[in-house]
Amino acid sequence: MMQDLPATSQPLFTDTYRRLVSEAGVSEPRAHYRAAPPTVRERIVRCLWFDQSLATDRLRTDDGQRLRVLSPGWWNLEAGPDFRNAALRIGAGPVVKGDVEVHLNSSLWHAHGHDADPSYNGVVLHVALWNDAGSSSVNTAAGATVPQLTLEPYLRTPLAELADSVDPAEYPEAGEASRGRCHALLEQGKVTLEWLALFLDHAGDQRIADKARRLAARAAAAGDDQLLYEAIAAGLGYKRNKAPALELARRLPLAAIRERTAARPDGAPAALAAEALLFGVAGLLPPSPGAADAEAVEHVAQLLRLWDALGVGLADDALAPEQWSFDGTRPTNFPTRRIAAMARLAARHLEGGLNRAIRQAVGPTGGGRLAPRELARRRAQLLDFFLSLRDPFWDARTGFTGKPMPRGARLVGADRAHTIIIDGLLPALLYQARRDSDRPFEELLHQVFAAYPKLPSTSVTRFTTQRLFGRPEGALKLLRSARRQQGLYQLYADFCDSERATCDRCPLVRLLEA
Numbered sequence: 001m002m003q004d005l006p007a008t009s010q011p012l013f014t015d016t017y018r019r020l021v022s023e024a025g026v027s028e029p030r031a032h033y034r035a036a037p038p039t040v041r042e043r044i045v046r047c048l049w050f051d052q053s054l055a056t057d058r059l060r061t062d063d064g065q066r067l068r069v070l071s072p073g074w075w076n077l078e079a080g081p082d083f084r085n086a087a088l089r090i091g092a093g094p095v096v097k098g099d100v101e102v103h104l105n106s107s108l109w110h111a112h113g114h115d116a117d118p119s120y121n122g123v124v125l126h127v128a129l130w131n132d133a134g135s136s137s138v139n140t141a142a143g144a145t146v147p148q149l150t151l152e153p154y155l156r157t158p159l160a161e162l163a164d165s166v167d168p169a170e171y172p173e174a175g176e177a178s179r180g181r182c183h184a185l186l187e188q189g190k191v192t193l194e195w196l197a198l199f200l201d202h203a204g205d206q207r208i209a210d211k212a213r214r215l216a217a218r219a220a221a222a223g224d225d226q227l228l229y230e231a232i233a234a235g236l237g238y239k240r241n242k243a244p245a246l247e248l249a250r251r252l253p254l255a256a257i258r259e260r261t262a263a264r265p266d267g268a269p270a271a272l273a274a275e276a277l278l279f280g281v282a283g284l285l286p287p288s289p290g291a292a293d294a295e296a297v298e299h300v301a302q303l304l305r306l307w308d309a310l311g312v313g314l315a316d317d318a319l320a321p322e323q324w325s326f327d328g329t330r331p332t333n334f335p336t337r338r339i340a341a342m343a344r345l346a347a348r349h350l351e352g353g354l355n356r357a358i359r360q361a362v363g364p365t366g367g368g369r370l371a372p373r374e375l376a377r378r379r380a381q382l383l384d385f386f387l388s389l390r391d392p393f394w395d396a397r398t399g400f401t402g403k404p405m406p407r408g409a410r411l412v413g414a415d416r417a418h419t420i421i422i423d424g425l426l427p428a429l430l431y432q433a434r435r436d437s438d439r440p441f442e443e444l445l446h447q448v449f450a451a452y453p454k455l456p457s458t459s460v461t462r463f464t465t466q467r468l469f470g471r472p473e474g475a476l477k478l479l480r481s482a483r484r485q486q487g488l489y490q491l492y493a494d495f496c497d498s499e500r501a502t503c504d505r506c507p508l509v510r511l512l513e514a
Helices: 016-021 029-033 044-051 159-166 181-187 191-213 216-222 225-238 242-251 254-261 270-282 294-310 335-348 353-361 372-387 414-435 439-450 459-469 482-496 505-512
Strands: 068-072 083-091 095-105 123-130 137-139 145-150
Touching: 016 191, 029 294, 044 083, 044 095, 044 123, 044 242, 083 123, 083 181, 083 270, 095 414, 181 459, 181 505, 191 216, 191 414, 191 439, 191 482, 216 225, 216 414, 225 242, 225 254, 225 335, 225 353, 242 270, 242 335, 254 270, 254 335, 270 294, 335 353, 353 372, 353 414, 353 439, 372 414, 372 439, 414 439, 414 482, 439 482, 459 482
Parallel strands: 095 123, 123 145
Antiparallel strands: 068 083, 083 095, 137 145
16 A cells, blocks of 8 residues: 655645655665765765865875866766766876776776776776775776876765765766666556655655755855855856856855955946956956957957956966866857856845845745745746846857857856756755744745746656656656656655666665555
């Protein structure tokens, strides 16, 4: 018999999902899949490398050479090394480009046969969480010596918390899903679509609540405005530029932008000053106007003048240009346009503050259950917070050179804005509500979330839908909400994203059979 599920009309982000999982004898699904020791799965280590969640200023290879990671590379979804086209500077040598292979233990390079596999001849760095072999390098099938980096000394997160510090469902997933045993229970009528819909609602609530909880440590150090700014920056970076965009927001925080733009020359727009500072610290400000058209030449010249005046002492903290990925990115989503959007966002809220403006967009609390029309109005206000970021130069440009686009494009499109609202703003605001014991605000956030339409599908939502329902995501009416999509992410992270468990031993099946 299926477990009874409480109604999802409760106005808070409850832990009902986690309680249901526990009562079915599946205590902490993530822990179920962790080996002990080690307590961290290899995919988690790949996520850490991709995000560069490390003490990057102290990195040294195991043979003692200074290591600068200009780009961690692209997540490889095919056979071969874990990351392609990384850019590194090792010691005083030139920039080295090539592949990166990641393991839990350094001994796995040999155990997996990479030293005899020509597919790994392009690896320029071997990354391991632990150096159990005691070696400082590995060899390829071609006989080349590959330097090695042991991550444990450079972790920003204590090892005991590492597995809970990242959300694997936010990272690329390879492969197509077949129907799982969970789907067989649905076909046999042992689980109903109605029950699964409620279960996904609870799982979606859990995912947002878990994200809010993970923000606590960073929020305490950064403050509300900066936390929201970082969440927006990471969302604007999207897949390949999430890590450098987040790093940019941390190297040049809102407080620094506010302080430095206050000293701008008379008549210089705040948005242009913020743009000069951000492009300068991003490492993407051209050294000279170049041979572009007259409008671009003048725009770059203004930015260079403002950078010279306001960016004193910041050049040493600038990111390397190679840290930004343009390849494989649509021109309208280039990092240049996303940084321009960050500049407009920062400049617009220098006085009143970013947190205050977002809270105003969410609207007042204390109104009880809101009508669908009112919820739609507030959702539109949040959306306009991003769609209204416009600029005469960047609305028609993808970079500092090249011709203007024949048809302009918003700096932030609707799909990206919706994703930032759900993935970034909502967890940060929920953290605030719980920190301040503000139940009316949490109730309002839950209403907005429960009524939010679905976001664009991803590899994770498509994979989990096929595994659970045996049908495409778009064919299921019950998945037409962001809340249930977030539930799919939660199920994926807890049950499907495992290197040790198989569908035959999946604890989700035990829960559904309970």
